[in-house]
Amino acid sequence: MLSKEMLDILVCPFCKTAARMAGEKLACTNPQCLCEYRIEGDIPIMLIDEAKRPCPQCGSQRDYINEEDTLHCPKCGTELKL
Numbered sequence: 387m388l389s390k391e392m393l394d395i396l397v398c399p400f401c402k403t404a405a406r407m408a409g410e411k412l413a414c415t416n417p418q419c420l421c422e423y424r425i426e427g428d429i430p431i432m433l434i435d436e437a438k439r440p441c442p443q444c445g446s447q448r449d450y451i452n453e454e455d456t457l458h459c460p461k462c463g464t465e466l467k468l
């Protein structure tokens with residue numbers, strides 16, 4: 387398990403909002419972002435490229451567009467741009 391001290395400082399690498407445990411994963415608490423990061427051993431993999439990036443509108447996996455710092459949903463077109 388991750389220590390409370392570690393959880394207190396973990397933020398989403400995309401939007402910098404606090405991340406919290408959600409089952410076996412860490413989930414961003416920003417309702418527009420919702421990215422989930424898996425934990426391997428005791429190490430959270432805080433990489434947006436490797437994250438589950440569910441669309442808040444339709445639940446589809448969003449694409450991460452690196453050059454534009456944007457999450458784009460291929461299904462419904464919702465975008466989250468930083």
Ligand SMILES: [Zn+2]
Binds near residue numbers: 415416419
């Ligand atoms: Zn986030």
Ligand SMILES: [Zn+2]
Binds near residue numbers: 441442445446460463
């Ligand atoms: Zn969508």
